[in-house]
Amino acid sequence: MMIVAALVLAGVFVGQVQGLRRAQELRKPRNMTTENNQVMELLAQVHKKRMKVAELKWTNSPEANLSRALWATDTYCYDKDVNGDLKCHNCPKQWSHYNGMCYKPxxxxxxxxxxxxxxxxxxxxxxxxxxxxxxxxxxxxxxxxxxxxxxxx
Structure with missing residues (x-):
């Protein structure tokens, strides 16, 4: 009788272990989906940071500085003095300067x-x-x- 009871208990224990394994297997896809979502979000964050780094590199690059300088020269230096040199102004062409501000009538x-x-x-x-x-x-x-x-x- 003892052996039968022990076998029954062993069978119950094995059944519980198998049930736990099945439950873990069922939970795996949900956990993997959550993990995949987290990985995708982290990859998106890495991509955004790389884009920001590239933007900062461009902003501080000699090319960007030259581009800004050329824009400023084209916008504010449009007249020539008596020697033929460009004369720069406080405001763009067709704008008026008054009290430190530029106005365009x-x-x-x-x-x-x-x-x-x-x-x-x-x-x-x-x-x-x-x-x-x-x-x-x-x-x-x-x-x-x-x-x-x-x-x-």
Missing amino acids: ETDLKTFDEAVKHLHVCSISQKVQGVEGYWVGLRHDGEVWRWLNACFN
Whole structure:
């Protein structure tokens, strides 16, 4: 009887071990999916960091410095002095300098609504170029004139 009981207990134990193994096998795909997701996320982070390093290398490269210098020269140095040398200015061509700021008077006549639309298009362009600025408009509202300011960056 003892031997039968021992065999039954051994059978139960073996059954439990096999059940645990099956449970582990069933959990494996879920764990592997989680691990795969973690690996993919880490690879994406590595890719982003490599892109940032490449961007920083370009930003600090001689080519980038030369590109910025040429842009500045083209934008701000547009007149020649009496000797024929380029003369640089504080503001781009067609802009006015006053109290340390550059202003561009708009010479095309527009309705107020057209001017606002034009400002919106220009501000989008300025955002792409990384330029910050302000727009000031005067509007007649009934019997009162109002200054309207808009900041774009």
